[in-house]
Amino acid sequence: MTAEPTARQHPGLDLDVLTPWFVENVGAVSGQLNAELIAGGKSNLTYRLYDDQQRWILRRPPVGKLLATAHDMGREYTMMSALASTDVPVPVMYALGDAELLGAPFYVMEAVDGTPYRKASELAELGPERTRAISERLVDTLAVLHQVEPAQVGLGDFGHPEGFLARQVARWRKQFDAAHTRDLPAMERLHALLAEQVPPDAAPGIVHGDYRLDNVLVDDSDQPRAVLDWELSTIGDSLTDLALMSVYHRMGAAGGGVTDVAVAPGFLSDEEVVARYAAASGRDLTNFGFYVAYSCFKLAGIVEGIHYRFTNGQTVGDGFADVGATVEPLLQAGLAALKEN
Structure with a gap:
């Protein structure tokens, strides 16, 4: 007879192995250390750790083969640790663990109270005024992040x-190649056009890499408490963050994508988001169509990686069966965005 799973049995997380490391590197445990998988994202695995008195968050890569440079736990840990001294809201980082313990690098951080709004229906319950305020603060927080000088925070x-x-552009083409399960002619065309039209270098800034409302925890006073999911963060052209927000916005308005918060009554329109960011940051938005097209290409590459893991039986949880269907629309949207320049 097969034993029923317990709070100590999870893919990629052996609590009997973790506990001694946890006590040494994070702190004492009251009673038994337990965990539960937090549903939501389809990339890294996020667990809520808890004992009789406290809560923490553990993040690790998905199980199975990983694409090169993806799911970088050290990158997330370093970035959030560096931003602790700034006005960018991030959780407290406790410890980074190496791959020998759980089979992949991981880290433990503060469990921050807040809501990662993903659906328009969730915002609709708050009303248009609160929704507008949340969307304004989302844009303002991005502008604050992009004003941080990397060198001044050790980055x-x-x-x-x-x-x-x-x-x-070259990196995400390689990610497509590494996750190949099917031919994608639109990807080939979009990649070629992007490679031909790369704008000049901008002043270097911090790039979150996947900035959207459900990667931000919002508290009961509608203030952003923590920006999460920094696995794609780097130093580069931070305007790519705004462009990716725009892509998420457009996809949601069209009835697709991972989030539809943009259609909630009161949420800033795509044009208002761009205008508010431009006013707060002073950035030149020339060639923004290229940035949107690149963001479509990047997002399609991320989704194709998830589709690759699903087709190879390497995903955990439900909701992966149809994810690959969003890749072609993203590529077509990228081709269309290049005409906006």
């Missing part, structure tokens, strides 16, 4: 901003 050597956009 001067964190990335290689020279030739950032050209390298990113």
Whole structure:
């Protein structure tokens, strides 16, 4: 007879192995250390750790084969640790563990109270005024992040901003190749056009890499408490963050994508988001169509990686069966965005 699973049995998380390391590197445990998987994202695995008195968060990569440079726990840990001294809201980071313990690098951080709003229906319950305020603060927080000077928070050597956009276009093409399960002619066309139209380098700044409302915990007073999911963060052209927000916005308005918060009554329109960011940051938004097209390409690459893991039986949880269907629309949206320049 097969034993029923307990709070101590999870993919990629052996609590009997973790507990001694946890006590040594994070702190004492009251009673038994337990865990539960937090549903939501389809990339890294996020667990809520708890004992009789306290809560923490543990993040680790998905199980199975990983694409090169993806799911970088050290990157997330370093970035959030560095930002602790700034006005960017991030959780307290406690400890970084190496791959020998759980089979992949991981880290433990503060469990921050807040809501990662993903659905328009969740915002609709708050009303249009609160929804507008939340969307305004989302944009303002991004502008605050992009005003941080990397070198002043110890991130001067964190990335290689020279030739950032050209390298990113090449990188995501490699990710498509590494996650190949099918031919994607639109990907080939979009990649070729992006490689031909790369804008000049901008002043280097911090790039979150996947900035959207459900990667931000919002408290009961509608203030952002913590920006999460820094696995794609780097130093480079931070305008790519705004462009990716725009792509999420457009996808949600069209009835697709991972989040539809943009259609909630009161949420800033795509044009208002861009205008508010431009006013707060002073950035030149020339060639923004290229940035949107690149963001479509990048997001399609991320989704194709998830589709690859699903087709190879390497995903944990439900909701992966149809994810691959969003890749072609993203690629087509990228081709269309290049005409906006």
